[in-house]
Every structure is written in C-alpha cells, then in structure tokens.
Amino acid sequence: MIKITFPDGNIREYNSGVTPMEVALSISEGLARNVLAAKVDDQVVDASTAIQADAHVQLLTWNDTEGKKTFWHSSAHLMAEALEALYPGTKFGIGPAIENGFYYDIDLGDKEFGSDQFKQIEDKMLELARQKSEYLRKPVAKADAIAYFQEKDDEYKLELLEGLEDGSITFYTQGNFTDLCRGPHIPQTGFIKSVKLLSVAGAYWRGDEKRKQMTRIYAITFPKAKELEEYLFLLEEAKRRDHRKLGKELELFAFSEKVGLGLPLWLPKGTILRERLENFLRRAQVRAGYSPVVTPHIGSKELYVTSGHYAKYGKDSFQPIHTPDEGEEFLLKPMNCPHHCEIYKVKPRSYKDLPLRLAEFGTVYRYEQSGELHGLTRVRGFTQDDAHIFCRPDQVEDEFMKVIDLVLYVFKALGFHEFSAQVSLRDKTDREKYIGRDEDWEKAEAAIIKSAQEKGLPYVVEYGEAAFYGPKLDFMVRDALGRKWQLGTIQVDYQLPQRFELEYTGSDNQKHRPVMIHRAPFGSLERFVAILIENTAGNFPLWLSPDQLAVLPISEKYEDYANDIYLRLQERDLRGYVDHRDEKIGRKIRDAEVSKVPFMIIVGDKEQAEGLVSIRKKGQGDLGSMTLDAFMAIAQEEIQQLTHDK
Ligand SMILES: [Zn+2]
Numbered sequence: 152m153i154k155i156t157f158p159d160g161n162i163r164e165y166n167s168g169v170t171p172m173e174v175a176l177s178i179s180e181g182l183a184r185n186v187l188a189a190k191v192d193d194q195v196v197d198a199s200t201a202i203q204a205d206a207h208v209q210l211l212t213w214n215d216t217e218g219k220k221t222f223w224h225s226s227a228h229l230m231a232e233a234l235e236a237l238y239p240g241t242k243f244g245i246g247p248a249i250e251n252g253f254y255y256d257i258d259l260g261d262k263e264f265g266s267d268q269f270k271q272i273e274d275k276m277l278e279l280a281r282q283k284s285e286y287l288r289k290p291v292a293k294a295d296a297i298a299y300f301q302e303k304d305d306e307y308k309l310e311l312l313e314g315l316e317d318g319s320i321t322f323y324t325q326g327n328f329t330d331l332c333r334g335p336h337i338p339q340t341g342f343i344k345s346v347k348l349l350s351v352a353g354a355y356w357r358g359d360e361k362r363k364q365m366t367r368i369y370a371i372t373f374p375k376a377k378e379l380e381e382y383l384f385l386l387e388e389a390k391r392r393d394h395r396k397l398g399k400e401l402e403l404f405a406f407s408e409k410v411g412l413g414l415p416l417w418l419p420k421g422t423i424l425r426e427r428l429e430n431f432l433r434r435a436q437v438r439a440g441y442s443p444v445v446t447p448h449i450g451s452k453e454l455y456v457t458s459g460h461y462a463k464y465g466k467d468s469f470q471p472i473h474t475p476d477e478g479e480e481f482l483l484k485p486m487n488c489p490h491h492c493e494i495y496k497v498k499p500r501s502y503k504d505l506p507l508r509l510a511e512f513g514t515v516y517r518y519e520q521s522g523e524l525h526g527l528t529r530v531r532g533f534t535q536d537d538a539h540i541f542c543r544p545d546q547v548e549d550e551f552m553k554v555i556d557l558v559l560y561v562f563k564a565l566g567f568h569e570f571s572a573q574v575s576l577r578d579k580t581d582r583e584k585y586i587g588r589d590e591d592w593e594k595a596e597a598a599i600i601k602s603a604q605e606k607g608l609p610y611v612v613e614y615g616e617a618a619f620y621g622p623k624l625d626f627m628v629r630d631a632l633g634r635k636w637q638l639g640t641i642q643v644d645y646q647l648p649q650r651f652e653l654e655y656t657g658s659d660n661q662k663h664r665p666v667m668i669h670r671a672p673f674g675s676l677e678r679f680v681a682i683l684i685e686n687t688a689g690n691f692p693l694w695l696s697p698d699q700l701a702v703l704p705i706s707e708k709y710e711d712y713a714n715d716i717y718l719r720l721q722e723r724d725l726r727g728y729v730d731h732r733d734e735k736i737g738r739k740i741r742d743a744e745v746s747k748v749p750f751m752i753i754v755g756d757k758e759q760a761e762g763l764v765s766i767r768k769k770g771q772g773d774l775g776s777m778t779l780d781a782f783m784a785i786a787q788e789e790i791q792q793l794t795h796d797k
C-alpha cells in the first residue's frame with residue numbers, strides 16, 4: 152500500500168500502481184469525469200500514470216492553470232491530426248500551449264493557407280474529438296523514433312530528436328496521429344467540446360530568422376461550448392477597449408513619426424489625466440514619508456559605468472551624447488537610481504536619518520526595437536513613478552510592509568480589486584551568483600514573505616527568479632476582462648549601495664552600508680494609463696476624467712447663464728467645457744456621451760428662470776433639476792469616495 156497526500160492535507164491509502172484517474176474515481180465519478188491530468192509531487196503527468204510510492208497528488212481539472220495547459224497542448228495534437236487528415240504530407244514543428252490557447256508551427260509545403268480554411272479544420276477537429284480517442288503514451292527507442300519520422304519525411308521532428316537522449320523518448324498517439332512528445336495529455340479527445348482557430352502567422356523554425364518560415368496557427372478550445380462564446384465576447388470587448396484606439400478617440404495621446412517611434416505625445420486631455428494620477432500618488436507618498444526630488448534627464452557616462460548600467464545596456468541602447476568638449480559623454484537616463492544614490496551622498500548620513508525615501512516621477516529612455524513597440528505599453532521614453540528607500544538592514548521588513556500598503560491603496564483607489572504577487576527569491580542551491588551577505592539575503596527574503604502574508608496578499612514564490620543583486624516582489628492586477636497585467640515592483644538591492652559606496656554611521660559609531668529598495672506602484676505612467684483605459688473602457692472615475700462635466704445651453708439665449716455656471720464650477724476645481732456650438736441639445740448630449748463625459752449640465756429657459764441646473768449622468772440618465780450647490784455636493788462626494796481621500 153502507498154499513502155497519497157491531497158492538497159488539503161488529507162491522506163488516503165491505495166495499492167501501489169494506482170493511477171490518478173483511479174484515485175479520482177475512488178472519490179467521486181463526477182470528479183473523475185473532470186480530471187484532465189495530475190500533479191504527482193512536483194510533476195504534471197497523465198491521469199493514467201501509475202503511482203508507485205507515497206506521493207503528494209493534486210488532481211488537475213479545467214480550473215487549474217496546469218489542467219488548462221494540458222488541455223490546450225492536447226488540443227494542439229488534435230489540430231495536427233485534423234491537419235494531417237486534410238492536408239496529407241504536412242510537416243510539424245512544435246505545438247505548445249500558451250496563455251490563452253495553443254499554436255502549432257507547420258510546414259504545408261507549397262500549399263496556400265489562410266483563414267478561409269479555418270472552418271474546415273475546426274469541423275474536422277470536432278469530428279475527431281467526438282471519436283473520444285485516447286491519448287496513448289508509448290516509450291520508443293531513439294532509432295525507432297528516427298525511423299518513424301524518416302518514413303514521414305518530417306525533418307523538423309528529426310531535428311528535435313537529435314537533442315533527445317535514447318531512453319527518454321516517448322510518442323503519443325490519438326486516433327490516426329502520432330507525435331513526438333513527452334506529455335502529459337488529457338485522457339481522451341472527447342473532453343474537447345468547442346474549437347476556434349484564431350489566427351495564422353509566419354514563424355521562423357526555432358525562432359531563427361535564417362531558417363525556414365513556417366505557418367503558425369493559433370487556436371483555442373474549451374470543454375464547454377458556452378465558454379468559447381464567453382471567450383469570443385471578451386476578445387471583441389478587448390478590441391473595443393484597446394488603449395491605442397480609445398487613446399485616439401478620447402484625444403489622450405498620439406504618436407508622430409517625426410518626433411520618433413515609441414515616443415508618446417500627451418495631448419491636453421491625456422495630460423490632465425496623467426497629472427491627476429501624479430498628484431494622487433504624490434499626496435499619498437508625502438503622507439507615507441517620501442521626499443520628492445527632481446533629477447536631470449541625462450547623466451554622465453561615468454555615472455552609469457559606476458552603476459553598472461553602461462556595461463549591461465550601453466551597447467544595446469541609446470548611444471552616448473557628445474558635447475563640443477573633448478571626451479565629455481552623457482547618456483539618456485535609463486534609470487533614476489544612480490542619480491538618487493548621488494543625492495544620498497550629498498551629506499554624511501547617520502542611522503537616525505534612515506530610512507531616507509526619495510521619490511521622483513522620473514522620465515527614462517530605453518531603446519526598444521521598433522517591432523517591439525506597442526501603444527503606451529512598450530515605448531522608448533516613459534515616466535516611472537519611482538522611489539528609492541535607503542534603509543538599515545533591520546528596517547527592510549517595516550519598509551516593505553509600508554510599500555505594500557501604499558501599493559494596495561493605489562490599486563484599490565483606481566478600481567483594481569483583484570491582485571496578486573510574485574515573490575522572486577534566490578535559487579535554492581546555486582548561491583554563488585548572488586552578491587550581498589548571506590544573512591542579509593535571508594533576512595530580506597523572510598521579510599518579503601512575511602509582509603506579503605501579513606498584508607493578506609495572494610502570492611506565489613519563484614525560486615531562482617531573484618535578480619543577482621536582490622530579491623523582489625512584483626504585483627499583478629486582473630482587469631475587468633479578467634486579463635492579468637504586471638504592474639509595479641518592489642526590489643531589494645545590495646549592489647548599488649556597494650557600487651556607489653553609500654554609508655551611514657551606526658549607533659556603534661562605525662560605518663555601515665545601507666540597503667536600497669527600488670519601488671514603483673504603477674511601473675510607469677504610460678503603461679498604467681494604458682491599463683487604466685482598457686480596464687475602464689475610457690469611463691474613468693470622476694476624479695480622473697479629463698472632462699468631468701459639460702455645460703450644455705439649450706440655445707444661445709442661455710450662453711451667459713451657462714458661462715456663469717461653468718465659472719462657479721471651476722472655482723470648485725471641477726473641470727470640463729461649455730458646448731457653445733449652434734447644435735440641437737440632443738446632438739450636444741450625444742457628443743458628450745461619446746466623449747464619455749461623466750456629468751452633463753443642461754440649462755435652458757426654466758433653469759435660468761429658477762436659478763437651477765438640470766443634470767444628466769452618463770450611464771444613469773436624468774437626475775432632475777437642482778441648485779448648483781446641490782450638484783457640486785454630489786460631485787464632490789463622488790470624488791472623495793473614489794479616492795478614499797476624506
Ligand atoms: Zn504533446
């Protein structure tokens with residue numbers, strides 16, 4: 152008998168050789184119908200794998216990321232089977248699962264291929280899925296595997312086989328299709344109930360542009376037809392919310408080839424939005440004990456030689472700027488940290504001065520290949536909501552907690568209620584590659600985990616993901632469409648204080664080295680605004696809306712009254728515009744709605760006579776007529792609620 156430990160800590164005994172599927176059946180038939188694969192100890196395996204010894208077992212279903220991955224990778228085999236049936240002679244590269252769905256790189260020879268063939272492949276896949284063919288695993292000798300793919304004349308699989316060791320090679324067969332694969336796979340094709348081919352693109356074999364260009368087919372599958380519908384709806388919605396599209400429509404930002412690729416131009420409305428975000432964070436930071444600083448956009452090459460950035464990025468980034476003076480070289484700032492280290496050094500520091508928290512909305516420039524640029528999320532110049540905390544080693548934990556508090560405050564105020572974190576620590580065994588004292592690392596790593604736990608932050612720990620100079624914590628948020636975005640980072644750094652020879656005098660009167668913490672809740676304003684646009688579909692909360700209101704006179708007779716109303720609103724820091732156009736009121740309302748203005752203030756004969764305003768709220772319609780003071784009270788309350796800024 153062997154002992155199987157379940158994720159909830161329950162332990163059950165089974166005969167040695169039991170499979171995860173049998174384990175599932177022993178619990179309930181309903182569960183067994185949903186089991187796609189299993190995690191035995193740390194390895195994901197087929198549900199039909201015999202378990203020979205005591206083990207921790209997690210049964211994987213569609214609700215687990217690894218279950219989904221197994222489902223999608225198995226679907227790639229199904230698509231390959233369909234392709235082989237429809238286009239005999241097709242050669243296959245690789246077919247992995249990706250975040251949403253899967254792809255297969257194929258070589259169709261000289262056959263034409265395009266999206267008009269999608270339907271035929273989808274139908275074939277569904278037909279094959281209905282046959283409920285099992286995915287059968289079979290170990291094969293390398294020589295036999297080579298013979299098989301020589302027979303098929305598939306040079307791609309043959310090349311993949313070159314890198315594999317005899318004795319470790321397995322084939323998977325479902326129906327009439329056999330693939331070289333180490334698995335795991337779902338039990339049988341009948342689990343796949345809906346299929347959608349999404350797109351087709353060219354992809355170089357092994358990512359090498361000197362090699363053959365293959366056809367990459369992206370697709371997605373689901374265990375229920377309804378889930379495909381929902382997915383396609385979200386996909387459409389994502390297109391509708393694309394920040395590049397909305398940024399143009401709402402006149403927030405633009406790009407000009409003449410200014411340069413990847414260099415965003417913030418238009419007046421976008422600038423209002425950005426400044427509101429900056430001010431919001433600035434206030435929160437001052438309350439949290441940060442000191443704002445300002446540093447230049449360039450720094451001498453020496454500065455970055457000292458910081459190590461020149462060695463790391465120098466060749467692959469913007470090249471040095473020369474002046475008429477012999478030998479004088481500057482670099483565009485790729486990071487703000489070196490400048491802040493020099494601010495730390497302007498005077499001697501004592502242990503009582505720490506922590507020192509320096510904050511700057513610092514604009515940095517990094518070279519990105521033109522093909523990598525994407526709207527505001529991948530740019531060549533961007534502004535970080537940056538800060539560096541210089542503290543004693545014993546203050547790291549406390550500072551971490553405070554940073555997490557600040558970051559969560561920011562996320563919640565901006566409508567991101569679902570977030571998680573990744574804690575990146577050293578490799579468990581290989582410790583040679585990290586700088587800094589072992590005991591400091593241990594302390595900092597423990598501090599990060601403890602702060603995440605204490606703050607109730609859902610997190611995963613990744614070993615070996617730390618930078619060589621320190622451990623870090625990255626924040627992820629989930630947006631309204633359920634997509635995950637990586638946002639800000641908190642990073643401990645033992646390296647820069649060493650490179651810049653930063654010191655403080657301890658209570659023992661000795662010199663000590665401070666620890667540096669880099670942190671940026673938004674990451675960059677550009678990226679954050681992009682995510683904010685897509686999360687809200689451009690319907691920003693009132694306090695962030697570039698135009699918070701539109702005053703709409705019914706005709707020109709009420710212009711003066713409208714202007715007077717707007718002046719009084721401006722005095723209370725409410726911004727927007729008066730629509731002076733000679734248009735019908737219906738048209739003015741429609742245009743304000745398209746521009747996503749939160750409040751419309753309509754004034755006509757009745758309003759002017761009674762000294763009132765009529766209010767329409769976007770998404771809610773008519774709020775009736777009221778005094779201007781009553782309206783301002785409603786608006787102020789909404790602003791305060793949203794920023795929690797009471
Ligand atoms: Zn496979």
Ligand SMILES: [Zn+2]
Nearest residue numbers: 486487488669
């Ligand atoms: Zn930094």
